[in-house]
Amino acid sequence: MRRSAYFLPTLKETPSEAQIVSHRLMLRAGMIRQASAGIYSWLPLGFRVLKNIERIVREEQDAAGCQEILMPTIQSADLWKQSGRYEDYGKEMLRIEDRHGREMLYGPTNEELITDIFKSAVKSYRDLPKLLYHIQWKFRDEVRPRFGIMRGREFLMKDSYSFDLDYEGAKEAYNKMFVAYLRTFARMDLKAIPMEADTGPIGGNLSHEFIILADTGESEVYCNRDFVDFDVLGSDVEYRDVEGLATIVDHFTSLYACTDEKHDAAEFERRVPEDRRHVGRGIEVGHIFYFGDKYSAPLGAFVTKPDDSQVAVHMGSYGIGVSRLAGAIIEASHDAAGIVWPESIAPFKVGLINLKAGDADCTRVCEEIYGQLRGAGIEVLYDDSEERGGAKFAEMDLIGLPWQLVVGPRGIKQGVVELKQRRGGDRQELSSESALARLTA
Numbered sequence: 001m002r003r004s005a006y007f008l009p010t011l012k013e014t015p016s017e018a019q020i021v022s023h024r025l026m027l028r029a030g031m032i033r034q035a036s037a038g039i040y041s042w043l044p045l046g047f048r049v050l051k052n053i054e055r056i057v058r059e060e061q062d063a064a065g066c067q068e069i070l071m072p073t074i075q076s077a078d079l080w081k082q083s084g085r086y087e088d089y090g091k092e093m094l095r096i097e098d099r100h101g102r103e104m105l106y107g108p109t110n111e112e113l114i115t116d117i118f119k120s121a122v123k124s125y126r127d128l129p130k131l132l133y134h135i136q137w138k139f140r141d142e143v144r145p146r147f148g149i150m151r152g153r154e155f156l157m158k159d160s161y162s163f164d165l166d167y168e169g170a171k172e173a174y175n176k177m178f179v180a181y182l183r184t185f186a187r188m189d190l191k192a193i194p195m196e197a198d199t200g201p202i203g204g205n206l207s208h209e210f211i212i213l214a215d216t217g218e219s220e221v222y223c224n225r226d227f228v229d230f231d232v233l234g235s236d237v238e239y240r241d242v243e244g245l246a247t248i249v250d251h252f253t254s255l256y257a258c259t260d261e262k263h264d265a266a267e268f269e270r271r272v273p274e275d276r277r278h279v280g281r282g283i284e285v286g287h288i289f290y291f292g293d294k295y296s297a298p299l300g301a302f303v304t305k306p307d308d309s310q311v312a313v314h315m316g317s318y319g320i321g322v323s324r325l326a327g328a329i330i331e332a333s334h335d336a337a338g339i340v341w342p343e344s345i346a347p348f349k350v351g352l353i354n355l356k357a358g359d360a361d362c363t364r365v366c367e368e369i370y371g372q373l374r375g376a377g378i379e380v381l382y383d384d385s386e387e388r389g390g391a392k393f394a395e396m397d398l399i400g401l402p403w404q405l406v407v408g409p410r411g412i413k414q415g416v417v418e419l420k421q422r423r424g425g426d427r428q429e430l431s432s433e434s435a436l437a438r439l440t441a
């Protein structure tokens with residue numbers, strides 16, 4: 001992509017309405033624009049990031065055997081009346097009336113709808129287990145939308161739902177998602193700690209929030225520091241290996257980690273040695289629930305068992321805040337100059353800077369490199385604009401691409417270009433061939 005053609009409305013000034021660094025940087029880097037309170041448009045740079053987050057989430061869900069579907073954003077109120085949540089959800093639910101006077105709503109979550117879909121198709125234990133997910137916009141009329149897309153009213157969620165014959169089956173599904181979540185966040189260079197949590201309006205009695213430690217987070221957390229040392233990407237997970245999954249989950253759940261609602265000061269002191277205790281704040285990027293027959297019983301999702309009796313299926317639901325993750329990753333990875341994207345999430349891998357756009361040699365070398373990078377399938381943002389060098393450097397640092405390749409007249413005379421790594425700031429002068437080899441390796 002050529003910078004001169006790209007829709008990248010970066011801001012020089014720090015927007016005064018933004019209270020936390022990720023919100024400020026997302027606005028300054030031209031990733032999002034507010035449409036109304038808690039509702040945002042995603043501009044090209046931000047949209048690429050959102051798609052990359054989605055891709056990783058999707059790959060890990062698919063690997064765990066979860067099948068993708070797509071449910072609508074607008075739902076009928078009927079199912080919600082059957083589950084009893086139409087009233088319970090209160091003002092957080094956006095209620096809509098259609099032209100025929102029918103009560104509709106903009107879905108804040110999909111337990112009711114998926115249970116209805118499942119019920120119409122599955123009647124026997126033979127068709128279990130099932131794991132389904134979708135990635136869809138949700139609406140919650142939050143009292144205090146804030147921090148940009150972190151706590152929005154409209155936000156993108158990945159939500160999965162599991163259906164099993166009994167508690168043991170449901171716990172296996174829970175463990176699968178637990179491990180898939182550890183892997184998903186690790187691939188984004190995030191350390192997300194599973195913490196025992198309250199279930200709120202979703203319900204049930206077994207639940208973990210996946211939380212990234214950050215001072216700007218909205219959750220208050222208490223945990224054992226030993227979480228920091230576990231490598232979940234070290235080996236591939238075999239999702240059919242029920243024992244193997246349980247071992248990983250047991251390792252995590254044996255360590256103390258709770259959100260404030262579940263925190264018990266006496267137990268914290270008993271279970272965690274003083275030098276391992278961590279008390280702080282964090283950002284909730286995922287939340288998983290087991291709630292048994294809370295929805296299947298009232299909505300009539302029963303299956304026949306081998307002995308021909310009927311049982312309401314055991315269900316769980318598993319959410320990831322896809323749009324919130326864009327902000328969470330920035331909170332976890334930035335410096336004074338701007339965003340520092342992990343490679344897996346970066347909107348482009350390389351920023352190619354032409355230091356003197358009017359110079360024939362600089363432009364020739366840049367065009368050559370640009371063509372070669374694109375030919376090698378590398379995503380590159382080529383700053384071919386007439387701006388000053390200083391402004392180009394500042395903007396590249398702000399938008400946080402992992403690599404910067406700088407081409408200037410002085411270097412060209414010596415046959416070199418400069419390759420800078422955004423994280424850590426390492427710079428190296430080398431031939432354009434060597435730079436290409438590094439980037440395509």
Ligand code: P5A
Pocket residue numbers: 108109110111140142149150151152153154155157158159160202284285286287288289317318319320321322323324
């Ligand atoms: C689980 C999937 C649920 O809704 N039902 C389907 C369950 N869980 S949850 O914890 O309420 O939400 C799941 C994740 O969505 C993100 N999230 C938000 N992101 C941005 N703005 C919001 N207002 C918002 N509310 C929830 C969180 O990451 C949460 O873990």
